[in-house]
Amino acid sequence: MERTPYGFLLVALGGFLGAVARHAVDVGVGRALAASAAGAGPAVLGDPLTGAGTLVTNVAGSFALGLLLTRASSDRLRLFVGTGALSSFTTYSTFVADAVAIGTPAGAWYVAVSYATGFAAAALGLAIGGRDRR
Template structure:
């Protein structure tokens, strides 16, 4: 299944949806950050990397993948939702790019917070899902 054209199609469809969901999450998070900082009397320039959207996607996606992998043994669902959607919803390259853009020391804190919350979320997802099928 995972080497068939049907399997590749499932990964592609999942990848499309996961990347669009990440884009939407990032837009929503940027909007909320702009709203909150304006409320606090601060301004964040449009397009400035805050990392909030990427962090949100990475934590949610890590929890969901841990849950998925322990809850289903269906290869179709794993390819569509796991390899396709959730792995594309989360991202490592943008995470690194955001960390560099934030500079020191904020970027170092961003990396630490991402690792602690992301790994905790994955462990929680695996624990909630139970044993690996």
């Protein structure tokens, strides 16, 4: 299944949806934070917002993938939702770019918080999904 043209099509469709959803969350979180920080003035709006959307998608996607991999019984579901959608919903390259853009020392904290919450979310997803299963 995973090497067939149909398998690649499932990954492509999932990848389309996952990337679009990540972009939507990124734009949405950016707007929400910008609105709540509106009183502070536009000059300081750039920095505190960097990476917030990526953190949200990475943590949510890690939880969902842990759940999926322990629950999904079909290869189709794993390819479409896991390899396609969730893996594209989350991103490592933008995470690194955001950490660099934030700079030191705050960028190191951003990495530490992303790792800690991402691993915890993945472990929780695996634990919930694996409950009552072998």
